Amino acid sequence: MLGKVNMTSFSMPRWASRSSFLLYLIPLVFLLIFFFYPLVNIFARSLNLDAIDKFIEQAYLGRVAWFTFWQAALSTILTLVLGLPVAYLFATFSFPGKSLLRALVTVPFVLPTVVVAAAFRALLGPQGPVNGLLVNIFELDHALIRLEQTLAIILLAHIYYNMAVVIRLVGGFWANLNPRLTEAARVSGASPQRAFMEVTAPLLGPPIIGASILIFLFTFTSFGVILILGGPSFSTIETEIYRQYVTFLNPQVAAMLALLQILFTFLLMLLYAHWQRRLVVPLDFRPRKSTLRRPRKFIEKAIVSLMVFAICLFMVSPLLALILRSVTDRNGQFTLAYYQALSVQRAGSIIFVPPLIAVRNSAVYAFLTMLLAGFLGVLGALTISQRSRWRGWLDPIFMLPLGASAVTLGFAYMLSLGPLRTSAFIVLAAHTLVALPFVVRSILPVMQAIRPSLREAAAVMGATPFMAWKEVDFPIISRALLVGAVFAFTVSMGEFGATSFIVRPNSGFLTMPIAIQRYLSQPGALNFGQAMAMSAILMAVCVFGFVAIERVRYADVGEF
Amino acid sequence: MLKVRDIHKSFNRQSVLRGVTMAAQAGEIVALLGPSGCGKTTILRIIAGLETADKGELFFNGVDLTQVPIHKRRFGMVFQDFALFPHKNVEQNVAFGLKMLNWKQERVNERVGQVLRLVGLQEFGGRAVHELSGGEQQRVSLARALAPFPSVLLLDEPLASLDRALRERLMNELRSILIRAGTTATVPTSTDSGDRTDGTSDAVIRAGNVGLMTSIYVTHDQEEAFAIADRIFVMNEGRIEQSGIPVDLYRRPESVFVARFLGMENLLPAEVLGTDPPKIKCAVGELIVSERDQHDGDQITLLIRPEAAELATTNGADKNVVEGQLTETSFRGRHQIATVQFSSEEGPIMLKFHFDSRVLLPPTSSSISLKLNPGQMNLLAS
Numbered sequence: 020m021l022g023k024v025n026m027t028s029f030s031m032p033r034w035a036s037r038s039s040f041l042l043y044l045i046p047l048v049f050l051l052i053f054f055f056y057p058l059v060n061i062f063a064r065s066l067n068l069d070a071i072d073k074f075i076e077q078a079y080l081g082r083v084a085w086f087t088f089w090q091a092a093l094s095t096i097l098t099l100v101l102g103l104p105v106a107y108l109f110a111t112f113s114f115p116g117k118s119l120l121r122a123l124v125t126v127p128f129v130l131p132t133v134v135v136a137a138a139f140r141a142l143l144g145p146q147g148p149v150n151g152l153l154v155n156i157f158e159l160d161h162a163l164i165r166l167e168q169t170l171a172i173i174l175l176a177h178i179y180y181n182m183a184v185v186i187r188l189v190g191g192f193w194a195n196l197n198p199r200l201t202e203a204a205r206v207s208g209a210s211p212q213r214a215f216m217e218v219t220a221p222l223l224g225p226p227i228i229g230a231s232i233l234i235f236l237f238t239f240t241s242f243g244v245i246l247i248l249g250g251p252s253f254s255t256i257e258t259e260i261y262r263q264y265v266t267f268l269n270p271q272v273a274a275m276l277a278l279l280q281i282l283f284t285f286l287l288m289l290l291y292a293h294w295q296r297r298l299v300v301p302l303d304f305r306p307r308k309s310t311l312r313r314p315r316k317f318i319e320k321a322i323v324s325l326m327v328f329a330i331c332l333f334m335v336s337p338l339l340a341l342i343l344r345s346v347t348d349r350n351g352q353f354t355l356a357y358y359q360a361l362s363v364q365r366a367g368s369i370i371f372v373p374p375l376i377a378v379r380n381s382a383v384y385a386f387l388t389m390l391l392a393g394f395l396g397v398l399g400a401l402t403i404s405q406r407s408r409w410r411g412w413l414d415p416i417f418m419l420p421l422g423a424s425a426v427t428l429g430f431a432y433m434l435s436l437g438p439l440r441t442s443a444f445i446v447l448a449a450h451t452l453v454a455l456p457f458v459v460r461s462i463l464p465v466m467q468a469i470r471p472s473l474r475e476a477a478a479v480m481g482a483t484p485f486m487a488w489k490e491v492d493f494p495i496i497s498r499a500l501l502v503g504a505v506f507a508f509t510v511s512m513g514e515f516g517a518t519s520f521i522v523r524p525n526s527g528f529l530t531m532p533i534a535i536q537r538y539l540s541q542p543g544a545l546n547f548g549q550a551m552a553m554s555a556i557l558m559a560v561c562v563f564g565f566v567a568i569e570r571v572r573y574a575d576v577g578e579f
Numbered sequence: 580m581l582k583v584r585d586i587h588k589s590f591n592r593q594s595v596l597r598g599v600t601m602a603a604q605a606g607e608i609v610a611l612l613g614p615s616g617c618g619k620t621t622i623l624r625i626i627a628g629l630e631t632a633d634k635g636e637l638f639f640n641g642v643d644l645t646q647v648p649i650h651k652r653r654f655g656m657v658f659q660d661f662a663l664f665p666h667k668n669v670e671q672n673v674a675f676g677l678k679m680l681n682w683k684q685e686r687v688n689e690r691v692g693q694v695l696r697l698v699g700l701q702e703f704g705g706r707a708v709h710e711l712s713g714g715e716q717q718r719v720s721l722a723r724a725l726a727p728f729p730s731v732l733l734l735d736e737p738l739a740s741l742d743r744a745l746r747e748r749l750m751n752e753l754r755s756i757l758i759r760a761g762t763t764a765t766v767p768t769s770t771d772s773g774d775r776t777d778g779t780s781d782a783v784i785r786a787g788n789v790g791l792m793t794s795i796y797v798t799h800d801q802e803e804a805f806a807i808a809d810r811i812f813v814m815n816e817g818r819i820e821q822s823g824i825p826v827d828l829y830r831r832p833e834s835v836f837v838a839r840f841l842g843m844e845n846l847l848p849a850e851v852l853g854t855d856p857p858k859i860k861c862a863v864g865e866l867i868v869s870e871r872d873q874h875d876g877d878q879i880t881l882l883i884r885p886e887a888a889e890l891a892t893t894n895g896a897d898k899n900v901v902e903g904q905l906t907e908t909s910f911r912g913r914h915q916i917a918t919v920q921f922s923s924e925e926g927p928i929m930l931k932f933h934f935d936s937r938v939l940l941p942p943t944s945s946s947i948s949l950k951l952n953p954g955q956m957n958l959l960a961s
Contacts, residue, residue: 207723
């Protein structure tokens with residue numbers, strides 16, 4: 020759960036404390052070069068009068084900011100409205116297949132935005148299965164649902180993405196609330212509705228607000244979904260930074276927008292950190308198992324079954340549509356042509372390398388990211404858990420990249436890193452930076468939860484400090500590290516925002532998400548089919564990674 | 580008067596209550612005493628309305644409670660983990676029930692002050708509940724339950740989560756608080772409903788309420804039950820095993836279970852030899868007892884209380900004098916416990932006796948003659 024961080028200090032064995040001081044500096048130096056320096060550069064670039072003039076002139080950008088804000092607000096509200104009943108379902112009832120369902124609603128969270136966008140186009144597009152079904156039933160001569168490039172499909176994708184946040188945060192909290200509290204209210208004369216309003220609702224306030232801030236942050240900085248599903252008619256700050264820089268070659272305006280974005284996301288991060296502290300106020304918790312019950316009455320059973328069915332349908336149908344359409348040709352016949360085409364460099368293709376190269380590149384980047392982020396993450400976690408007066412600062416510093424939008428990051432690299440900026444290494448650096456907070460979050464709580472007495476027990480039994488570390492700490496941390504590494508792998512596989520700045524379609528180190536976006540932005544059945552095929556492969560890799568994480572991680576450690 | 584008749588309840592096909600019948604008079608403090616898993620908390624929750632019985636009757640002052648929803652019963656409950664609302668401060672917690680009755684603010688404040696004084700927490704109104712110690716939380720929880728003048732107060736192991744020293748102190752205090760709250764503090768029904776704004780009437784439930792609060796106290800601790808209750812119901816495996824006032828219960832346990840549960844370990848199979856004078860035969864010899872309602876030849880269980888023995892001053896010819904070997908003594912301050920081994924045909928038998936600290940016991944391993952007081956021995960059905 021949130022903020023469940025044991026405050027026992029983790030101290031390094033003495034053999035390491037002095038000589039490895041320089042080692043601790045490595046992750047900090049990495050953050051300095053690849054995060055703080057580029058961001059500060061944006062400040063420097065945007066804070067000149069010329070840029071501010073240019074910025075103010077464009078009332079259009081005001082509309083962009085306003086749209087960014089209200090689409091995020093609307094997405095947040097809709098996700099809450101749909102997610103809270105599901106959170107209640109998870110918090111109250113036990114039913115067969117529940118853990119599977121819980122995993123299912125979490126899957127979108129590890130899927131790349133590009134894949135989700137592609138899946139929604141597959142499901143709801145004019146040739147998609149939903150329209151196909153409707154055309155057949157009502158004997159229409161055209162597709163009934165036209166959601167492409169509408170706000171509705173953007174909102175749907177955002178809800179799809181963020182349901183997990185509500186369910187895991189609010190549902191987890193809800194399930195742990197002491198049922199005696201409601202009973203105490205009932206015996207004291209409160210009707211069931213009154214007891215809910217007086218006791219349950221106020222207690223659920225902090226987790227609901229925490230989840231809302233997170234969802235708002237995610238949808239405010241949403242990039243791939245808006246770009247692919249919204250098309251040119253929808254523009255958020257995030258996509259506008261991209262267009263101003265890449266299409267209109269207007270780095271000044273892009274820098275102003277990026278500054279706006281940075282300020283806003285950090286403000287949200289602060290807010291979230293504030294609420295996270297509220298969440299660890301000693302509340303009355305009890306073990307989850309005792310509070311769950313099976314649905315009893317017929318009406319309860321019916322509602323639970325209906326909800327479970329609806330959730331499955333909503334969660335699975337876009338992914339099934341994606342797979343279906345990657346193996347179906349225009350006439351509805353089974354085909355593997357799209358997969359076969361991935362290995363061919365077509366004349367006149369929008370991509371100048373055989374698409375399979377992108378698959379290889381993504382795999383290589385993901386592997387290297389895993390190594391680099393794993394290495395930096397362990398050092399980072401060790402640095403944070405040192406007993407020092409910097410401790411209060413170090414944790415947020417390592418978490419900050421989580422809040423920075425990927426597009427801002429990619430753009431900042433373009434501005435700051437000179438000739439390096441389009442090199443293959445920068446892609447790796449960007450991926451590592453995005454993955455680093457996940458790795459640290461996976462390891463740190465486990466590291467801090469190791470009781471010093473374990474190490475002391477080893478020492479009493481004759482282990483040298485190094486032996487104690489090797490026998491006690493390392494085996495415990497290594498499992499968490501594995502989780503962090505898989506996280507890094509899937510994050511790198513799906514990274515789109517930052518990479519889209521660094522990697523050009525004609526570049527030799529193209530990645531899968533970039534290729535998918537390119538295919539989707541072009542007309543033609545083969546382009547669409549290849550996008551589906553590549554998305555299906557990417558999805559499979561990420562789902563596999565997710566299953567691995569769920570298998571290996573310690574219960575409830577390393578969430579957000 | 581609260582009446583519980585033949586209540587049955589199962590969870591997941593496992594029978595928890597198998598026909599519980601009990602009653603509590605207005606103003607009475609009743610304890611439900613039993614080991615964990617005996618169903619005592621379940622019966623309490625059924626009275627509160629938090630569980631429904633599979634079968635059985637539940638009446639309060641002649642009203643069938645099974646038809647009354649939880650929040651209309653106007654009972655109070657103190658939970659084992661206190662269940663204080665973490666988002667409300669002490670005052671707001673205590674005021675909760677009054678708020679549910681739509682009392683006016685001034686009267687709420689007055690009553691909250693009153694009950695906080697009663698539990699000795701008048702200074703704590705503005706505190707957050709997580710700042711309180713366990714004992715203080717327990718008092719707030721009690722104050723919250725008492726505030727709306729409940730006609731029945733249900734207490735579910737209210738002292739179980741506190742440490743031993745605190746428990747002993749609160750035990751004594753709790754009884755006096757319950758008695759004071761139950762007799763002096765209850766307001767007349769008419770002024771009560773005059774202040775209410777919602778117009779609903781609970782008059783049926785209150786009809787027979789003569790202003791006395793009945794308390795039902797669930798515990799697994801015999802000392803607690805003895806200290807607090809007017810009457811005790813001992814429960815075992817979903818049934819009431821025995822009931823009575825504390826002194827009677829202690830003096831005359833009627834079953835092996837009750838005797839064991841009250842901490843009496845000296846139990847021996849025995850046979851009744853005669854009724855005038857009542858005489859039995861057991862492994863340590865033939866003994867005169869004080870109970871008469873037995874028949875010759877009955878197979879019974881003899882309970883020898885730990886206080887039954889005194890050192891025999893005269894020779895072994897005296898009645899009820901038994902000889903054994905002192906194997907262990909344990910000094911406990913005001914008393915000392917002697918373990919004495921007797922030899923019998925079925926092998927050695929160990930019995931434990933309490934002596935006053937002033938009694939000079941022989942050294943361990945030496946033989947010891949004890950005179951057993953007939954009034955301190957009971958015959959239990961086997």
